[in-house]
Amino acid sequence: MADTHSHAALAAVVNIASDAIIALDDNFRIVRFNRGAEHIFGWSEAEMLGQPLDRMLPMAARAVHRGHMRTFAEGHVDARIMADRREIAGMRKNGEQFPAEASIARVTIDGERTFMVMLRDVSERRRSEERQKLLATAGWVLAASLDVDSTLATIAELPVPLLGEWSLLELLTPDGCIRRAAATHMDPHRHDDTAALVIRAPDQSSPDLPLTSALRVAHESEAQRITDISAWLDANFPDTHSRARAESLGASAVLLVPLRAGGRAIGALHLVRTRPGASHAKEEVHVADQFAGLAALALENARLYQESRRAVRERDEMLAIVSHDLRNPVNAIVMLTGAVLSREVSTEGVEPALMGREEVEAIRGAARQVDGLIQDLQDVSRISAGRLRVERRAVPAGEILKEAADVFEPAMQDAGLQFIREFDDEGLVLLADRHRILQVLSNLLGNAARFTPQGGQVILSTQREEDTLRIAVRDTGPGVAEEDVPRLFERYWQAPRLLRAGSGLGLFISKGIVEAHDGEIGVVSQVGKGSEFWFTIPVA
Numbered sequence: 001m002a003d004t005h006s007h008a009a010l011a012a013v014v015n016i017a018s019d020a021i022i023a024l025d026d027n028f029r030i031v032r033f034n035r036g037a038e039h040i041f042g043w044s045e046a047e048m049l050g051q052p053l054d055r056m057l058p059m060a061a062r063a064v065h066r067g068h069m070r071t072f073a074e075g076h077v078d079a080r081i082m083a084d085r086r087e088i089a090g091m092r093k094n095g096e097q098f099p100a101e102a103s104i105a106r107v108t109i110d111g112e113r114t115f116m117v118m119l120r121d122v123s124e125r126r127r128s129e130e131r132q133k134l135l136a137t138a139g140w141v142l143a144a145s146l147d148v149d150s151t152l153a154t155i156a157e158l159p160v161p162l163l164g165e166w167s168l169l170e171l172l173t174p175d176g177c178i179r180r181a182a183a184t185h186m187d188p189h190r191h192d193d194t195a196a197l198v199i200r201a202p203d204q205s206s207p208d209l210p211l212t213s214a215l216r217v218a219h220e221s222e223a224q225r226i227t228d229i230s231a232w233l234d235a236n237f238p239d240t241h242s243r244a245r246a247e248s249l250g251a252s253a254v255l256l257v258p259l260r261a262g263g264r265a266i267g268a269l270h271l272v273r274t275r276p277g278a279s280h281a282k283e284e285v286h287v288a289d290q291f292a293g294l295a296a297l298a299l300e301n302a303r304l305y306q307e308s309r310r311a312v313r314e315r316d317e318m319l320a321i322v323s324h325d326l327r328n329p330v331n332a333i334v335m336l337t338g339a340v341l342s343r344e345v346s347t348e349g350v351e352p353a354l355m356g357r358e359e360v361e362a363i364r365g366a367a368r369q370v371d372g373l374i375q376d377l378q379d380v381s382r383i384s385a386g387r388l389r390v391e392r393r394a395v396p397a398g399e400i401l402k403e404a405a406d407v408f409e410p411a412m413q414d415a416g417l418q419f420i421r422e423f424d425d426e427g428l429v430l431l432a433d434r435h436r437i438l439q440v441l442s443n444l445l446g447n448a449a450r451f452t453p454q455g456g457q458v459i460l461s462t463q464r465e466e467d468t469l470r471i472a473v474r475d476t477g478p479g480v481a482e483e484d485v486p487r488l489f490e491r492y493w494q495a496p497r498l499l500r501a502g503s504g505l506g507l508f509i510s511k512g513i514v515e516a517h518d519g520e521i522g523v524v525s526q527v528g529k530g531s532e533f534w535f536t537i538p539v540a
Contacts, residue, residue, distance in 0.1 A: 020119040028053050028069055028115065040100075040121045042093030053117065058091050072104065073115070090119065098123040130162055131287040138291055142298035146305040155269065155295040156182035163280070163288055164271035166194060166249055168236075171259075171267035181267070185249065193245050197237075223288045225280050226254040236270075250274030255285065257292045261300035269295070314491065326373060329366035336363050376505045380491060383512030390433035390516045394540040397428040397462070397469055404441035405460055408449060416454035422461035430469060431540040436513045443506035444473040444533045452477040452530075465536065468519065472534040480525040488523055510535070 020040045023032030029052055033045040041048075041056055048055075053069070054062040065088075085101040092098065102119040138158050145151055156169045166185040170178050183194035226232050229251050237243035255271040269292060273280065280288075336359055382388040401423050412419035430437070441460075448458045456476040463470045480488065489511040514521040514535045525531035 020117075020121075022053065022117040022119070024053055024115040024117065026073070026113050028066075028073075031114070037119070040092075040119070041090070056090055058089050058097050061089055069104075069115075072106070073113075085120075087122075088119075090121070099126045127162075128283065131283065134158065134162055135287065135290055135294070138294045142294055143301075146302045148299070148302045148306055151298050151302045152182040153184075155299065156184045159269075159271055159288065159291060160184055161186040163255065163284055163291075165274040166190070166272050168194070168197060168270040168272070169267065170270070172265055178267075190249060193249055196245050197242055223255055223257040223285050223292070225285065226256055227279070229254070252276055253279045255280045255288055257288045259292050259296040259299070261296040266296055266299065326370060329370050332366040333363055336366075376509060379509045379512070380505055383509065384491075388512050388516050390436050390513065392431050392433055392517065394429050395432050395434045395437075397430045398423070400430070400432075400434060400437050400441070401460065401462065401471070404438055404445060407442070408445045411449050412458060415449055415452070417449060417452055418455075418457045420457060420459040422459055428464070428469060429540040431538045432517055433513075436516075437537065440510045440513050440535060441471070441473075443510045444535075447506065447533070448473050448475040448477065448531075451475070456530075464539075468536040468538055470534055470536050472532050474530065474532040476530040479527040479530055480523070481527055485523060485525060489521070507533075 017034060017036045018039075020037035021032070021034045022030055022037055025031050029050055030048045031050075033043070033048045037048075038044055043056075054065055057065055085103050088100055088102050090098050090100040099122050100119050101122050102117060104118075105116045107114050107116055141158065142151060142154060145154070152169060152171075156167045160167050165187075167183060168180065169182040171181045173179055180198045183198050185191055185194045232251070232254050233243055233246060237246045249272070251272050252275060253273040255273075257269045257271065258265060259267040259269060269288075271280070271288060340359070379388065401421075405419070405421050409419060445458070445460065452458055452475045457474075458476075459472075459474040461472050461474065463472070489507045491505065491508040511521050514537070517537055519536040519538065521533075521535040523531055523533050
């Protein structure tokens with residue numbers, strides 16, 4: 001009676017245990033499969049009775065495991081060793097492999113030899129360890145580089161595959177749009193597919209496109225779990241090609257994590273699971289938020305480092321320009337004043353003659369060059385800081401154009417150029433800062449006169465376009481190579497094919513002035529056929 005009661009109590013304990021407890025006969029076939037085993041492996045006891053134990057192991061491990069079991073059954077292995085927990089890989093009914101700790105013991109029950117296996121699923125503990133390892137690793141890996149592109153790639157790669165089988169990193173641009181910066185997949189053979197998503201990023205400045213979910217979540221403070229995959233695909237992959245790519249990668253659940261630095265949104269990270277029915281646990285959401293904090297800090301540090309290097313570079317360029325461009329006018333002033341001071345008193349005691357008008361004009365011209373360069377540098381500083389101010393008033397377009405043309409007419413004649421005016425004064429009124437528009441025209445006409453060879457043409461023309469006036473300066477000069485055109489309006493940049501002339505600030509300043517008027521500026525050029533620089537100004 002007592003034995004029956006003990007057996008019943010033992011059976012109840014075995015049945016309610018959360019670990020898997022499995023009894024095997026002498027042929028290593030299952031004779032007992034408790035509820036813990038059912039929960040861990042997904043099979044019912046009825047399905048597993050009479051089945052070999054290695055059915056619950058990955059195919060690659062079965063032969064080795066059978067050898068261990070035979071050796072243990074024959075008594076060649078110390079029972080204490082097999083009783084110790086050992087790490088193995090288990091396999092669930094759905095084919096999923098998982099890490100486990102298992103031990104086995106030989107016992108005799110009712111005169112028959114029985115093997116008792118106790119197995120614990122440690123996948124959640126292992127995932128917790130890996131999540132903590134991710135955060136510990138992310139800190140020093142992200143801090144190891146201050147290169148922006150390298151940091152972007154690392155942010156996309158580190159959480160894969162722990163928090164998703166593939167990832168997509170998107171950043172906010174200064175104009176409030178989103179751009180795809182990096183993507184990766186756990187399968188190296190799918191990297192081309194994720195790279196294509198980055199290359200074919202949609203233009204979110206288009207009013208016809210929906211806002212990406214990343215653009216919305218970037219301003220949130222916590223990660224969001226997305227299960228409506230169709231809506232996520234619609235929002236982030238509106239064109240057929242990129243959607244097909246994303247669908248081919250697979251997506252069953254998405255964790256969208258905001259990146260924030262210094263209290264402001266800088267982007268979002270998509271972490272995508274592909275297994276059917278997969279989801280992100282609460283602990284994973286918490287880890288993703290922590291990782292995003294480290295990633296945003298690293299990205300901000302890399303950006304600031306890049307900006308500081310650019311600032312140093314620009315400072316050095318500015319110093320080189322100032323030292324070069326100030327040398328000529330300053331030398332002229334020194335030489336002219338030196339010549340006057342070196343004049344000696346005549347033998348009759350007559351004081352030397354005062355400077356002649358030409359000498360005074362030469363010194364004045366040199367001083368104006370110095371002042372012009374200083375003004376340019378001040379304008380560059382204001383434009384870079386977004387502080388360039390224009391005082392817009394109603395100004396007759398004909399007056400501004402005529403004034404600029406009259407100023408440059410003598411210079412065009414001296415250079416042997418045909419200067420053509422293709423505009424008329426019909427009373428059109430601009431909403432503009434007169435002085436600043438003259439500055440733009442001076443830069444464009446000055447460049448045309450400087451680079452157009454003798455016998456060429458320079459044409460100043462206008463064209464009404466809805467609520468703006470398009471003003472263009474066309475020349476028959478050497479033109480600009482196609483690869484140089486995108487850089488023409490950069491600060492300090494000059495086409496390498498042209499001789500150095502001026503500080504390289506004129507077009508940059510012109511662009512800043514035009515954009516301060518809510519206008520646009522551009523160039524159409526072809527090597528050997530000349531250039532047309534144009535800009536638009538609102539009509540009052």
